[in-house]
Amino acid sequence: MSTTPQSTSTPRKILVLGATSGIAEATCRIWASQGASLFLVARNAEKLAAVAADLKTRGASYVDTAVADLDDTDQHPALLAHAVNSLTGMDIAYLAHGVLGDQLEAERDFNTAAQILHTNFMAPISLLTWLANFCVQRHAGTLAVLSSVAGERGRKSNYVYGSSKAGLSAFLDGLRNRIDREGVTVLTIKPGPTKTAMTAGMPRSEKFADVDSVAESIVSAIDKRRDILYVPFQWQPIMFIIRNIPERIFKKLNL
Amino acid sequence: MQSPFESWGRYPTYGAKLLPLHWQSDFPALTANLHNGALPVGMGRSYGDVCLLKDGNLLVTTAMNRLIDFNPETGLLTAEAGVSLAQILDFAVPRGFFLPVSPGTKYVTLGGAIANDIHGKNHHSAGTFGRHITQFELVRSDGSHMLCSPTENPDFYAATIGGLGLTGVITWATLRLKPIVSRKIDYEGIQFHGIDEFLDLTNQAHDIEYTVSWVDVTSKGGNFARGVFMQGDHSAKKDDLKPSPKPKLIFPFEAPGFALNSLSVSLFNTAFFHKQIHKRAVALQDYEPFFYPLDKVLRWNRMYGKRGLLQFQYVIPWEHAKEGTVAILREVANSGLASFLAVLKAFGDVPSPGMMSFPKPGITLALDFPIKPDKSFPLFQRLADMTLEFGGRLYPAKDAAMTAHQFQSFYPQWEQFARFRDPMLTSSFWERVTPNS
Ligand SMILES: Cc1cc2nc3c(=O)[nH]c(=O)nc-3n(C[C@H](O)[C@H](O)[C@H](O)COP(=O)(O)OP(=O)(O)OC[C@H]3O[C@@H](n4cnc5c(N)ncnc54)[C@H](O)[C@@H]3O)c2cc1C
Numbered sequence: 001m002s003t004t005p006q007s008t009s010t011p012r013k014i015l016v017l018g019a020t021s022g023i024a025e026a027t028c029r030i031w032a033s034q035g036a037s038l039f040l041v042a043r044n045a046e047k048l049a050a051v052a053a054d055l056k057t058r059g060a061s062y063v064d065t066a067v068a069d070l071d072d073t074d075q076h077p078a079l080l081a082h083a084v085n086s087l088t089g090m091d092i093a094y095l096a097h098g099v100l101g102d103q104l105e106a107e108r109d110f111n112t113a114a115q116i117l118h119t120n121f122m123a124p125i126s127l128l129t130w131l132a133n134f135c136v137q138r139h140a141g142t143l144a145v146l147s148s149v150a151g152e153r154g155r156k157s158n159y160v161y162g163s164s165k166a167g168l169s170a171f172l173d174g175l176r177n178r179i180d181r182e183g184v185t186v187l188t189i190k191p192g193p194t195k196t197a198m199t200a201g202m203p204r205s206e207k208f209a210d211v212d213s214v215a216e217s218i219v220s221a222i223d224k225r226r227d228i229l230y231v232p233f234q235w236q237p238i239m240f241i242i243r244n245i246p247e248r249i250f251k252k253l254n255l
Numbered sequence: 256m257q258s259p260f261e262s263w264g265r266y267p268t269y270g271a272k273l274l275p276l277h278w279q280s281d282f283p284a285l286t287a288n289l290h291n292g293a294l295p296v297g298m299g300r301s302y303g304d305v306c307l308l309k310d311g312n313l314l315v316t317t318a319m320n321r322l323i324d325f326n327p328e329t330g331l332l333t334a335e336a337g338v339s340l341a342q343i344l345d346f347a348v349p350r351g352f353f354l355p356v357s358p359g360t361k362y363v364t365l366g367g368a369i370a371n372d373i374h375g376k377n378h379h380s381a382g383t384f385g386r387h388i389t390q391f392e393l394v395r396s397d398g399s400h401m402l403c404s405p406t407e408n409p410d411f412y413a414a415t416i417g418g419l420g421l422t423g424v425i426t427w428a429t430l431r432l433k434p435i436v437s438r439k440i441d442y443e444g445i446q447f448h449g450i451d452e453f454l455d456l457t458n459q460a461h462d463i464e465y466t467v468s469w470v471d472v473t474s475k476g477g478n479f480a481r482g483v484f485m486q487g488d489h490s491a492k493k494d495d496l497k498p499s500p501k502p503k504l505i506f507p508f509e510a511p512g513f514a515l516n517s518l519s520v521s522l523f524n525t526a527f528f529h530k531q532i533h534k535r536a537v538a539l540q541d542y543e544p545f546f547y548p549l550d551k552v553l554r555w556n557r558m559y560g561k562r563g564l565l566q567f568q569y570v571i572p573w574e575h576a577k578e579g580t581v582a583i584l585r586e587v588a589n590s591g592l593a594s595f596l597a598v599l600k601a602f603g604d605v606p607s608p609g610m611m612s613f614p615k616p617g618i619t620l621a622l623d624f625p626i627k628p629d630k631s632f633p634l635f636q637r638l639a640d641m642t643l644e645f646g647g648r649l650y651p652a653k654d655a656a657m658t659a660h661q662f663q664s665f666y667p668q669w670e671q672f673a674r675f676r677d678p679m680l681t682s683s684f685w686e687r688v689t690p691n692s
Pocket of ligand 1: 298316373
């Protein structure tokens with residue numbers, strides 16, 4: 001039903017995991033307006049359908065969806081095979097699922113901590129293992145993964161979430177080292193606080209980055225085949241400083 | 256989250272809890288255990304308190320902004336209610352479509368535009384925004400979903416268009432867009448002196464789609480009610496249809512109160528009048544400056560300082576339109592209270608489907624006033640009483656001052672309307688103008 005005013009000649013085939021997350025949705029809108037083909041995965045069927053209709057209307061040349069709980073790593077190989085089959089290939093895999101979790105609860109209860117680590121670390125590793133091998137076989141593809149500046153240094157206010165992202169970032173560094181020479185790009189995306197459903201209701205959230213401009217930076221970093229993206233870019237020098245504050249001082253700060 | 260949600264006038268300011276609605280299913284799910292009532296809100300581009308609820312819960316709809324369907328054959332766009340008109344234009348213009356009715360800013364939501372049943376420069380040819388809404392979904396706090404159209408639940412359709420957010424949450428709506436072939440507007444600006452000349456120009460422009468006038472309210476004597484009549488049509492010459500560039504300029508700070516005294520406003524108005532050097536000026540103009548001259552400076556309301564501003568907008572039916580307008584303009588000029596922007600327009604007779612809709616045939620005038628507590632409100636009261644005497648009414652979207660008596664006289668159908676209210680929803684405006692209901 002939709003017209004596509006600026007469709008590119010060969011639509012890119014993009015797999016999106018966690019498609020109903022705020023940053024993913026904003027990124028997909030840009031791809032949709034470029035006429036991309038999209039395969040969207042999310043947990044909630046109703047939300048997924050709303051996102052899919054939006055992207056189709058905005059000009060995506062093809063949209064398919066699967067409802068899945070990505071915590072269930074056993075399902076990953078079948079899910080990914082199905083997605084690649086539906087898209088008839090894959091140029092970009094975009095991993096955007098994750099949870100902020102409840103830090104205070106995780107301090108009391110290991111199971112809560114383990115759950116956060118499973119969702120933000122173990123599940124992406126399961127997906128990336130399959131996806132990396134798929135891309136290496138074809139010597140092509142981009143794996144774009146949402147990590148976080150919170151992974152740059154553990155802070156008392158959210159070190160469980162932070163350590164899950166730190167682990168993920170380290171894994172991506174190593175993976176990039178391994179497969180860059182195979183023609184496969186690995187992009188680690190490190191957004192600072194962004195206005196999304198995940199951060200709604202947080203104090204100061206009015207000052208957070210605008211999700212549309214974060215999405216634009218992500219699309220452009222993928223197009224330029226960059227390795228690491230701090231977004232907004234100001235986070236790069238800020239995190240450099242934060243990483244280099246001596247621990248003896250850092251532990252006294254209320255961060 | 257307790258954080259400020261300001262209406263455009265930045266007056267009044269009330270604390271409220273902000274509850275963002277991200278998905279259509281969030282209402283009423285998120286509000287199950289709420290006290291103190293709730294109110295759906297969009298971008299807060301209403302000037303006064305129709306989008307405020309003191310100590311209550313504001314359901315912020317702007318993240319609920321997905322498109323649902325577009326049919327390029329019919330121009331029908333279905334979208335979630337939190338989508339902004341700016342987002343709709345970015346989508347529609349490159350596809351050769353435009354909004355059927357547009358207010359003076361594109362930073363309003365679809366839901367907000369329906370709830371105030373907004374009007375534009377083409378009211379005389381197109382009627383209000385609500386006329387172009389073929390259907391929408393209304394969700395009530397009891398969890399019921401209602402499809403509303405002229406034929407399905409027509410009573411709720413009529414109550415919700417212009418229903419000030421009180422009948423339920425509009426989750427999505429279908430809007431009929433109109434085809435264009437160019438971003439450009441064939442524009443003509445004409446100087447006039449006095450209301451008679453304004454009325455002549457209005458009559459001559461009957462076949463022109465958009466008309467609006469800016470009027471200098473600071474001038475007296477021979478220059479009284481001078482202004483510039485602006486008219487335009489969508490250019491019929493095929494042209495590039497690209498989306499608009501993003502606005503960059505943000506008014507960065509609050510201006511000190513003295514910046515906008517009557518002298519500086521009068522200087523501005525004189526400069527504006529003479530900017531148009533010739534009696535007539537024609538131009539091929541992009542639609543952005545034609546429709547949204549002020550949007551280039553995001554948050555320009557800060558120019559009015561901390562105390563904020565209010566608009567005063569009336570419509571007076573033809574019977575008393577001219578004498579009423581002259582009398583009110585005199586009152587304003589004599590008060591010495593500055594009005595930066597005064598916009599004059601004739602409303603046409605295309606009926607609105609909305610029960611509480613503001614426009615009716617006659618003359619409408621919108622005036623901006625910086626708020627000066629001891630002076631502005633007595634003036635507003637005088638102007639509101641004059642409006643009442645001339646058989647007119649005021650626009651709730653621009654108001655924070657009318658009394659309950661004035662409101663109930665302007666909108667005698669309010670009691671019938673109140674029967675469609677959702678029991679959970681209320682606003683500071685509603686509490687103020689119907690204190691005992
Ligand atoms: C510079 C400027 C120029 C303007 N020019 C014009 C003009 O030319 N013509 C005109 O008519 N108006 C004009 N306006 C007023 C503006 O168009 C209206 O106030 C509009 O309704 C604001 O939309 P919003 O999304 O900001 O809604 P808000 O101001 O946030 O809310 C407006 C009303 O809509 C209700 N509402 C919002 N979303 C929903 C929903 N999903 N379901 C149910 N109710 C909802 C709210 O409860 C409230 O009653 C102008 C305003 C500005 C700032």
